[in-house]
Amino acid sequence: MVDGKQVRTLDQTGLAQKGGAVVSDVKVTSAVVEQAPKLADAECDLYLACDALVGTDAQYLAAADPHRTVAVVSTTEAPTGKMIIDTTVSFPEQSSVRAAVDGASAHAFYVDARRLAEDLFGDDQYANILLLGAYKDEYEVARLHLDEDLETEIEAQFGEGSRFAFQLHPPVLRALGMKRKISLGPRSRPALRVLRSMRKVRGTRLDIFGYAxxxxxxxxxxxxxxxxxxxxxxxxxxxxxxxxxxxxxxxxxxxxxxxxxxxxxxxxxxxxxxxxxxxxxxxxxxxxx
Missing domain, CATH: 1.20.1270 (Substrate Binding Domain Of Dnak; Chain:A; Domain 2)
Structure with a gap:
């Protein structure tokens, strides 16, 4: 359950690091519905393609409906495993990519997610998050700062045993008159875990941050x-x-x-x-x- 909605998912993870596609079917309903998590043909409301080449594959586009589906497609050119091995293989023309998506959906929107993520956040790793439109409130900040891969990435860049802290200026404290950021190190993890677990109250009367x-x-x-x-x-x-x-x-x-x-x-x-x-x-x- 997410924010009071029932969510059923089916992930086809493949071997992404070897050029395989990663596809996720997500169904969101207000009540519990006994149904398969995989989308049937023409059942998709939102078709989100983080990789345009995967998104134009006919077996995945079959889930789209030209009368109801809204497609959001990243135009960033991500090389496939075949392109890396065979340099004679190149990307198809953008016009052919768009034609396939336009023909299968009611409305289609295209954005270079990698470039936009670099412009906005200075890191193209946020490209897919940007496409998803992730909302960053206090609960989401806590979740992001508890990312298990974060410490690994920091040590990979700055060496094993590197010390780090998060510099934050929470709106609640700012409203109380605090004009400087606070520093949160490893000892803040228990508090962040509690805050992350409270995300279930987001948008409800128990959401204390929602009153700001x-x-x-x-x-x-x-x-x-x-x-x-x-x-x-x-x-x-x-x-x-x-x-x-x-x-x-x-x-x-x-x-x-x-x-x-x-x-x-x-x-x-x-x-x-x-x-x-x-x-x-x-x-x-x-x-x-």
Whole structure:
């Protein structure tokens, strides 16, 4: 169970390090439903392709429905095992990749996730997380800082026995007047584990962090964005102004920063969203002679 929803998954892990595909089927329902975790043909609502070549494989695209599926595809060119072994094998043209996805889905969006992750976070390792749209609140911060691979990566870069600490400035402490960051070393792990375990209360009345002003705004934005996209898809201008719809779908990228900086960006985001929706909802007048 995740955030009150029932989740069933099926992972086909393959040998990714040797060029094999990694595919995950995920079903999310409000109530317990006795059904196979694997998606049937034309059953997919969101088709998320972190690797465009894997995403265009017909056996996986069969789960998509050209009338309902929304596809989000990374255009980053990740070499396959065959490409590494045989240098004469190259990537197909982006047009052919997009044609396959466009033909199997109702709406498709393309983004160079690796480049965007490097621009935003300075590390392309966050590319897939970026595509998933992971929300980083206090519980998620605790989970990330308890990553078992983190210490291994630090020792690989700086040597065995390297000491490290996290520099954090929690919004709760900032609201209480603390103006400097706090340093959390290995001894903070028990507290982080407790915080991570509390993620089940996220969004409920027991979520003490959810009462902060910024957190309330952040969570309201989720519903606002969903409603805005649905409104856009239902307008007369949807077919005549696809570029406007694409810009509206990409607007969340405006919401960056922390505290007052984020709130200022939210105001700009809402203003631009209103402008785009107004453009799409204007009556379409056919030109005549």
């Amino acid at each position: 002003g910024v957190r309330r705004v952040e969570r309201a934005l989720v519903e606002e964005y969903r409603d805005a996209v649905l409104r856009a898809l239902d307008t007369e201008g949807f077919h005549s102004g696809p570029d406007t719809v694409v810009e509206l779908a990409a607007l969340p990228d405006m919401v960056r920063g922390y505290e007052h900086i984020k709130l200022a960006n939210v105001a700009a985001y809402r203003a631009r969203q209103a402008e785009l929706l107004a453009q799409l909802e204007r009556p379409v007048v056919a030109a005549g002679r």
